[in-house]
Structure formats: C-alpha cells, structure tokens
Amino acid sequence: xxxSPQELIGGAFILIGVVFALVGSIGLNRLPDFFTRxxxxxxxxxxxxxxxxxxxxxxxxxxxxSGKLLLIVVFVLIANPAAAHALGRSxxxxxIQPWVRADRAKTTQPKDTEGNHNE
Amino acid sequence: xxxxxxxxxxxxxxxxxxxxLRGPTVFDRMLGVSVIGTKTxxxxxxxxxxxxxxxxxxxxxxxxxxxxxxxxxxxxKYLDQTQGEPR
Numbered sequence: 001x002x003x004s005p006q007e008l009i010g011g012a013f014i015l016i017g018v019v020f021a022l023v024g025s026i027g028l029n030r031l032p033d034f035f036t037r038x039x040x041x042x043x044x045x046x047x048x049x050x051x052x053x054x055x056x057x058x059x060x061x062x063x064x065x066s067g068k069l070l071l072i073v074v075f076v077l078i079a080n081p082a083a084a085h086a087l088g089r090s091x092x093x094x095x096i097q098p099w100v101r102a103d104r105a106k107t108t109q110p111k112d113t114e115g116n117h118n119e
Numbered sequence: 120x121x122x123x124x125x126x127x128x129x130x131x132x133x134x135x136x137x138x139x140l141r142g143p144t145v146f147d148r149m150l151g152v153s154v155i156g157t158k159t160x161x162x163x164x165x166x167x168x169x170x171x172x173x174x175x176x177x178x179x180x181x182x183x184x185x186x187x188x189x190x191x192x193x194x195x196k197y198l199d200q201t202q203g204e205p206r
Contacts, residue, residue, distance in 0.1 A: 011120055014165070018128050021158055025134035028154055034146050037138070041154045052161050056168055068177045069164065076157065076184055083153055083191035090199035091146040 006058060013055025020048030033099030034091055042084040049076050121169050128165065132158045149194050156187030 003011075027040030053073045057066035132155065139151035160180045167176025 014121075014124055017161070018124050018131070021128060021161060022131040024154065025131040025158075028135050028138050028151065034144060034150070037147060038150055041135075041150050045154055045157045049157055049161055053164065056164055056173065059168065060173060065174045065177055068181065072160065072164075072177070072181050072184055075181070075188075076160070079184065079188035080153075080157060083188055083195065084150070086192055086195035086199075087146055087149055087153075090195050091144070093199060094146075096144060096146070 006061070010055045010057075010059035013051050013058060015055075017048045017051030017053075017055060020044045020051060024048060034096055035088065035098050038084050038088050038091075042080055046076060046080045049073070049080075121165065125162070125165050125169060128158065128162055132162060145198065149191065149198075153187065153191045156183070156190070160184050160187070 021044070024040060024044030027044065028037055031037045031040050050073050053069045057069045060066045060069070135151040135154045135158075139148050139155070142148040142151060160183055163176055163180040163183060164173065167173035167180075170176075
C-alpha cells in the first residue's frame with residue numbers, strides 16, 4: 001500500500017462526497033414534509049457532487065478532463081438550487097402546508113409537559 | 120477502493136426510489152427524480168474512473184446534468200401553471 005499523496009487526497013475527497021450523498025438519500029426518506037425533504041435533497045446532494053468531482057479532478061491531474069469535471073461542478077452548483085427553488089415555489093402556490101411539531105399544532109390545548117417531540 | 124465507493128453510491132441511488140414510488144404529492148416525486156439524476160451524474164463519473172476512460176464518460180455526465188436540470192424546471196413550471204394561480 002504505497003500510494004501517492006495525489007491518490008490519497010483524491011480518494012478522501014471521493015469518500016466524503018459519497019458519504020454526503022448517502023446522508024442526503026436517507027434524509028429524503030426520513031423527513032416528514034415536502035419542504036424539509038427539499039432541504040435534505042438539495043444541499044447534501046450538491047455538496048456530495050462537489051466533493052466527488054473535486055476528488056476525481058485531483059486523481060486525474062492537471063488535464064482537460066479535470067476542467068470538464070469542474071465545469072460540471074459549476075453547472076450543478078447553479079442548476080440544482082434553481083430547480084429546487086422552482087419546485088418549492090410551485091409547491092407553495094399549490095397550497096401545501098408546512099409541517100409543524102405535534103405539540104405546537106394544538107394551540108388551543110394547554111401545553112404538553114411530557115415533551116412528545118417526534119411524530 | 121473505487122468499487123467500494125461505487126457500491127455505496129448505488130445504495131444511495133436506490134433509496135430515493137422509495138420516495139418516488141410513495142411520495143404523498145407530485146412534488147415529492149419530482150424531488151426524488153432530481154436527486155436520482157444528480158447521483159447518476161456522480162455514478163457516471165465514478166464508472167469512468169473505474170474503466171479508466173473518464174475523458175469519454177465526463178461528456179455524458181455533463182449532458183445528463185443539463186437534461187436533468189431542464190426536466191426539473193419544465194415540470195415545476197407545468198405544475199405551477201396547472202395547480203396554482205397563473206402567473
């Protein structure tokens with residue numbers, strides 16, 4: 001196992017990016033509402049793609065392909081929040097209510113001191 | 120090492136299909152499709168690194184990213200005009 005520091009740094013970047021992608025996928029399934037899911041879908045996904053592409057560019061060296069990889073990063077960094085923003089705006093206009101915690105939804109009732117936080 | 124990364128990313132790519140199948144609203148499904156598209160771009164580039172032909176695969180990934188973005192924007196505009204008030 002004698003790897004060059006270029007391979008070590010690139011591999012570390014790729015691993016961090018894939019971990020972010022996995023966290024984003026789990027959050028997309030676990031969160032309760034469309035808006036929280038949009039939060040979980042967009043930000044870790046974009047950051048994971050950024051880390052993975054930078055890691056691949058480090059592995060690849062100073063070539064034309066690395067420039068194309070960074071071009072993908074710039075494009076996704078612009079496009080992914082724009083797409084999520086368009087989806088969120090149309091969701092608001094179609095009347096989806098944001099999720100609130102169960103003990104805050106019941107404003108007429110006295111406050112529950114047991115602290116039933118989740119679901 | 121690269122094969123381990125590809126396997127983990129494939130698991131992360133299978134998880135949003137559950138949200139696409141059983142999203143309560145159509146926006147959840149579109150969000151899942153967008154996430155799948157972004158992760159597919161990552162998977163294409165890692166596959167190119169695996170086969171050592173990344174100079175070919177990176178062009179496919181760039182085209183796929185543009186197509187994914189256009190699809191999400193078009194569906195969002197369509198839903199905006201059909202379900203909400205017209206702009």
